[in-house]
Amino acid sequence: MLDMLLLLFALATPSRQSPLPEQAQIGRADAFTRPLSFTTNGTFQVSIFEDLHFGENAWDTWGPQQDINSVKVINKVLDRESPGLVVLNGDLITGENTFLENSTLYVDQIVQPLVQRGLTWASTYGNHDHSFNISGEGILARERRWPNARTRSMVPGRAAGVSNYYLPVYAAGCSDELQCSPELLLWFFDSRGGFYFQERHPDGSQVGQPDWVDAGVVDWFRQTSQRFVARSGRTIPSLAFVHIPTEASQALQTEHGQQASVDRHRQPGINDDYPVAQQAQGWCADGRNDGSCGYGGQDVPFMQAIASTPGLMAVFSGHDHGATWCYRWDRLVPGMTVAGNGVNLCFGQHSGYGGYGNWIRGSRQVRLDLRSLRAERWEAETWIRLESGDVVGDVVLNGTYGRDWYPATPNTMTYCPTCNYTVVTPGPGSFQRKMSPVRRRL
Template sequence: MYSFHSLKTMYPYAAPMLALAASEIVLAQDRAALRFKTDGSFKLSIFEDLHFGEAEDLDWGPKQDLYGQKVMNAVLDHEDQQLVVLNGDLITGENTYLHNSTDYVNEIVKPLIERNRVWASTYGNHDSDFNLSRSNILAREQTWPNSLTRQDVDTPTSGVSNYYLPVYSADKRKRCPELILWMFDSRGGHFYQQLDDEGNRVGQPSWVDQTVVDWFQVTKSKLRKQYGKDIPSLGFVHIPVSAMLAYQQSQGPQPHYEPGINDDVPLDQQKQDTPFMEALLDTPGMMALFSGHDHGNDWGFRWNSQLPGMNLTGNGLCLFFSRHSSYGGYGTWTRGSRQILVTEESLQTLSFETWNRLETGEISGRIMVDESYGHTYYPRVNDTHTSLDDSPLEPQ
């Protein structure tokens, strides 16, 4: 184990907060691989659209960030997870300054460091702008030893947060992962420090790039060859795929069978994502893909048909939104965090349980995602709202 002073030397950006958890931090290389608990369970918590860094020079900007931390604390106090996923739009890049744009990473991960949680990120459209670089966010994340975020595809067009994480059984004699977590970068926003001939920021495409699709296809084939089977998996990407828009505009989520709020209509989706969707459908064992981006939606559905306007036919892949998790970004829907609970037993039938833990401590939209999903009757999700003035969270 490293000393506090050696940690400060190795991770200089982390130094201001190391004192909070110097006795708790476990370096990634000293931490065991992600594993199911001895009871056979593995739980993830998703924090979506945190949007730290808005209006730092005004009173309400820092207050939003403070209450974003409070949402995270409320969720972390109620849920005992083995991994936290920060699923895009960590920072509102268009509001940040060049000299401190990635400092907000320290604020975001503070509740995780204090509890010695490990996390993994994808990046969203607001994580790229003239004063904010995805690569710099990654570099800042990696100063923290509990970050599992990395870059496995490094091309000029691929984005940054494309990688996978294996999750192993608690039984260390088992060498094959029980679960694979795929992280994808849907890009978007604006290129870092680039202006066109007229002095305008240069836009970045807002979909998973073909180079990433190619990497995904090759990597999952290598895993299949290495372990002799298709391993159950879950995927995470910030901007939802076009199938979600097609479903919303046709049948739409059914409140008692696919419970969730559906207030962002029409939702904003990836723009040229047919190759990505084809690759997802061509992945045996891929159970679900989780997205955010549209703050007023937290529903999901099982894609098992050809949706209007699409030439792809779903094979049962589930697509879910996660709950907006912070006071940054637009909207006043009650904040929360999607939870995912898988067990080694449930993986035999490619099923899992999911729900949203709200900032109030309440559970919203708890469902079992198995072969009956879409046919089982559930209570309707309440469409509730809060603001900084009437937040259920305790003031500081």
């Protein structure tokens, strides 16, 4: 019996070996020190993988099998897509289900397909990436061992979280970013959540971390965005990535009820997570998190910044595995205090076999055309590439999105016979309603 347990643990522990020989890593390293750029054809594509949830139940055979299947999803998508950047948009690892000594090693498994293809990536961190046995700082340190990683931490301080930064994207041929003005800005935010690393209350319980973009990060975002405008003398179009969506996504989704708010032909996508779980869910306005409040409004400063940033075309989130639609936020939705300015709020596709839900896995793709951006037609084409190879939800996020007609997205399910989807993480909405206040923020 002991031999079997040791074997299972060995299978569950990520390899400490690098996916590529050291010489190959060094040979490619210089390619990742150059700034991101559009292709010579004037396009730039992002592939978004989210909610991979590596590391669940490493002591059972089904846990490592989930991770194997998740790597297959990444490979199947990238066999058909050629992104200039891969975004890992939160919940890379189910941290509360991992051991302190091996939690961040799962990063190596996640990025192996990217390293082997010579692709570069950038991450945001989600609520499951912050826990007692894992920290955002630890994940960042592990990512930064790879020259391919562009993940950064630009806002210091405990309250800020970790993955708050920007990446500029330049026209092809820009070899000196000091002399070139960016054509596109990519903003990354840490919505935090989960628990603080290795911290306990006097009663032994773990110390919960707020689950919204901190006000200090919002100030940094506003100031940095304004500096770019002042320096370049123009508005630079941008995209943003944050794991947990804001209250605006839930307000749009619920305005007219589940069937009428998100139109399957105007905002095609899966709409099974109803209502979606947003930032500051379960918190009180005064900062209490004792189960007595449904939503505290602490994400209002972030929503105000989103809605007042010229050129911000879309914000991409994960967290809610059963939501894959985009919605144009262009008005004041009843019950809210912040009016949208036309920014698109998008969910991706549950990419990993870890975490709750059996929706077919996949990855949202986003493609931009430099000619359109320079003409101030700030629009993006986006679609979801499924692990089956099929494409669903192919839409153009432009001024008429929300009125244009598109084919509905089929609600396809896939199953892993050796996986157990109920042990660790049920869906955000039901999880937060059923669990105790301490556990609600997982």
